[in-house]
Amino acid sequence: MQSIQWFPGHMHRTRRQLAELLPKADAVIEVLDARLPQASRNPLLHQLRGPKPCVVVLNKSDLADPEVTQAWVTHWKAHDLEVLPLVATDAKVSRRVLQAARALVPPRNFRLRPLVLLIAGIPNVGKSTLLNSLAGRKVSLAADKAAITRAPKRIHLDEETTLYDTPGVLWPKLEDQHDALLLAASGAIRETALDLWTVAVGAAALLHQYYPERLRARYGIAGDGPPEEFLWNVGKRRGCLRAGGVVDAEKAAQVLLGDLRSGKLGRISLQKPPA
Structure with a gap:
């Protein structure tokens, strides 16, 4: 079988942009596909964010087996990860992401120094959809295919919260080809590359x-x-x-x-x- 790989030029730029933006963020919101949580976790992002607080969002949970999703939540919470399954189009549930992220940051006056969050993840996991739900309006183009967002966007949600939306990024070499197959089957890799x-x-x-x-x-x-x-x-x-x-x-x-x-x-x- 031909090796599945996809790391186009804009992803090189995104990697550099993430390295520049992450020091400005108080916490990271990492969006995963609930149907393939481990395969959709980008080791590059883990490396870049280091010890920075992180909320893991299992998006598209309405498409995933609920028993398996709960098993993932239990597994990762046992490893001290804050994990939230949700459907990004549900604005009411999505607001819990902000609450969880704020709880990970040392208390301060957020009116004087707003909370800065960065949304990141691989392509087509629903980052832009989540941002639109959190903003309560369409601030980012969202579609059910990979590589729609091409540049970071800074959105002021309110007086206390600023969000950075970043383009989806994979890692330069997909060494685990089983995980690569899962990514391709889910739509995280552009079909023209497959x-x-x-x-x-x-x-x-x-x-x-x-x-x-x-x-x-x-x-x-x-x-x-x-x-x-x-x-x-x-x-x-x-x-x-x-x-x-x-x-x-x-x-x-x-x-x-x-x-x-x-x-x-x-x-x-x-x-x-x-x-």
């Missing part, structure tokens, strides 16, 4: 391992054979055909990945915490 068929085959294998009943319910196919055969049959059933009745591999891949990303397969987690 072989969609290979990603969809890997996703089908994982889904058959963890949630075989969801595949049967959605596609009416048992999926007991090779994942390539399963995906081929999905393409046939969904009419992803070229001239002569040949399955269009890319369209079949898009069907499965689209259903996975949108939640049409149900609430699914692709990664569980360590035992």
Whole structure:
């Protein structure tokens, strides 16, 4: 299988920008994908922020298996991490992020010296959506695909709080290719940088391992054979055909990945915490 890698030029700039902005921040809000919490944690960000306080947000929790999400919360809280599962479009719940971040900062008069927070994470985990919810208005462009935000933005939420929104950034080399597959399947890596068929085959294998009943319910196919055969049959059933009745591999891949990303397969987690 071809190695999955994606670190375009704007991510080099973002890494430098993060290094410049982090000293100005009192705390970091790290946004992860609740369906793959560990794979969506950027080790580069951990290295850059050092001991600075951090609130870990498990966004898209409405798409994740709730039992697995709770297991991640328990796991990380046992390691003294402040963890909040949420859906970034829910403004009321999202405000808890600010409360949690403020609680990590030594008390002071925030009117005289406002709280400065930095939102960071990999592409397509919902950083800009969270910022819009916290601001109560559209202050950042958000879309369900990678690499929408290209430059940091500074937003004054109120007299006591300033937020920096930063572009999504991966790390220069994705050495763990299993995690890279999870990132690609979730939409964190731009599709033009991928072989969609290979990603969809890997996703089908994982889904058959963890949630075989969801595949049967959605596609009416048992999926007991090779994942390539399963995906081929999905393409046939969904009419992803070229001239002569040949399955269009890319369209079949898009069907499965689209259903996975949108939640049409149900609430699914692709990664569980360590035992």
